[in-house]
Amino acid sequence: MASTTKSFTLSGIEGHVVDVETDVLSGLPSISIVGLGDKAVKEAKERLEAAIVHSNFIFPQQKIVFNLAPSVMKKTGTHYDLAMAVGLLIRTDQINTPCITDTGFIGELSLNASIRPVSGILPMVIKAKESNKKKIIIAKENVDEAKIVKGLEIFGCSTLNEAVDLLEERPFPFSNVYSFYRSKNKEPSYLDFSEVKGHERLLEYITIAVAGGHNILLIGPPGCGKSMIAKRIPTILPKMTEEEALEVMRIYSVANLLKSPGQLITERPFRSLHHNASTNALIGGGTYALPGEISLAHHGVLFLDEIAEFTKKSLDSMRQPLEDGSVTISRVWGTHTYPASFTLVGAMNPCPCGYFGQKYCRCTDYEIVSYRKKISGPILDRMDIQKYVGVVDFFNKQQHGKSSYDLRQDIERARFIQINRYKDLPGITSNSQLPASLLEEFCPLDGESQKLLLKAAEHFEYSGRTIHKYIKIARTIADLEGEPNIKCSHMKKSLLSRDLEKDTFAFQNRG
């Protein structure tokens, strides 16, 4: 009878159990691997043969068939090697193990029978726990990452023989608490918002954006400090909840980008992109539909400097993820859905010459409009906050910036209020994620602010979505001030948060 060992496959950041069935049939010596594996899976046969021989086992000279079930699911990767090797050894009765169904195997074999680390461990181990596996055998290098999941035994083995010993319950000298990256301190950051001077009013909106997870667009002449401000945003990002952190780690595990696998990521990701990034780099893609920058910035910040220089196609491809908080990519090797709930921070010049509103600017209204049209309306609409960054009066001594520490305190407090408010709503941790249907419940407006909003909406001909954005931003402002209700003053501040839209309105209605 064929033996069955358990391994896992990935679809997006979700793991799935794969049954690796092994049978040895009579016939000419051959190895075939069925179950929609890609080239990497098929190449396992050579590695298997060498590894088994070098581990002093016998590689049967018969017809060997591996089936990776469910057979309709496309599979990729080299991490099935270990499961196949163990399966073959069990099938040929070279090892004796009482119970194999509650053990998962994830690992690539080298020709010398050592077990190599693979990517995507975290989501697979999470799946193992969900499907009630008791034991997981993986490469030693992967143990740190897997250990983040509690509630099942994780064994790191460096060779196939070690794994066999473990299965046969022979004692062997290895330590489970092996770690490559122990106690690696976070690099100290030399950036601080106190270095940003003269932008107090703008910083208020940066704080609002970070506190509520609102997208923000900074518009300003070259050298005014847009990038300087954006680069300091990581210093004030609030801590992630454990749930968020785990989700982020799963994405990074799939993308093989975990820097210190043993530790739970606590810092929100901050991804910064150059503007020649392709659509695939941004959204995700490639043969195996790997996560792109928007997914890597999940629960964090995606900073696009010179956002107007990105191709229209790349920018517009973010429309749907910005709204849904997830992205689905279809490629030959699968259709994957990755979470992509990020705060978009963009920076751009206000006009082709960059000095809009200053005396050197000779750009005509239409040049300005066409320059700004590089960012399509729908993307602009999704930028909750659009603020001009003025030129700083550099020698004004009175101006002191607030430090990152202070700002972060405020933001953490506001986030805490939000998390508490939305604790019954799965997937919502900040005001920006609030769907329109819940606005009335969580963001009631008093008569005065309602009137103000109505007046603004009539004057500037705001769309429904824009009005919702104003309400959400007002909610965040109230949270930052610790106010339970949105007041008129909050609404006023909120109404000052979209500068660019007002400009477009002014241009269109000239005359």
Add this chain to the structure above:
Amino acid sequence: MDIYWIWLSLIRYVGPILQKRLLLEFETPEKIYFASQCDLEKTPHLNKRAIHSVINSRDLSRAREILKRCEEKGIKLLPFTNDLYPSFAKAAQESPILLYYKGQLLKINDSIGVVGSRRCTAYGRKAAENIGTALALHDVPLISGFAKGIDSYAQASCIKQGGYTAIFLGGGPDVCYPPEQHSLYHKTLEKGGAFLSQYPPGTNPSPKQFLQRNALISAWSQELVVVEASENSGALWTADFSRKQGKPIYALPHSIYLNEGKGSNLLLARGAIPYLGIESLRSIHSTKSSPLLTPLQEEDPIIKLLSESPLTIPKLQYALNSTDEQLLDKLVTLELEGKIIIRGEMVSIR
């Protein structure tokens, strides 16, 4: 008969000068149409090529087509003999015998042409807008060319203040060029302005036509203001026509270090009258002053401060000596009233 007017305006080798010479001789275009060769030969200074052209083009089909199109698009004809054709405009030799127009054409007695470059400075823009507003307040029609930049700023502020504008286009009167200004085009029509052109409806603009358009702007204005012009700006051509037509030219003084102002400074050097404010214009003196001459004085101290130059919020705060909260309150209210625009820290008048 309108159709003969159109026919006459279309004949090759017969330009405005010959057209007018023919009209002088035959009185109506219809008579020209039916004139025999000997009659035509009797006309003084009419060359053979023109006579030939008149005789060989006695075909009304194109004119009929244009007439039909005019009716469809609501475009009216302004023949040379019409009362609405100002006499001072007739005096210019470049004035064609027929103009097409869309909108409402009023009797124009005094008129000021305002022209300038498309790529303008904030200074030029401000001046253009002030002139537009002032002309509206003095009830003096504004003549301009619908180009981007100075032309359109002057026009927009004039109609905003309720003034009358007669705009000359380089294409047909129904062709909105530049297309980006379609909202201004429609707004002008809505407010009772007129778009004129010597080209039949549907004609696309071309560089040569813009030059002729410039001549028309000059012909229809009794005085011309060149707000801003670089060394090879089209506005200088308009000024050139005005000089030939013997009309007063005003030019705004500019910094000598600015390329954008070199052309207007050059005009000053050549004898143009410096434009130092609306009082400089002669037409303004002839109109009776009315109590509405100055725009409504703004009582609000913020608007007063901003009308001089845009300011940052901290500077406003310093000048008004008010708290942050109070000032923001007022600014938001003013913005919602459409009086100011806040861009980050910068506050300016709409």
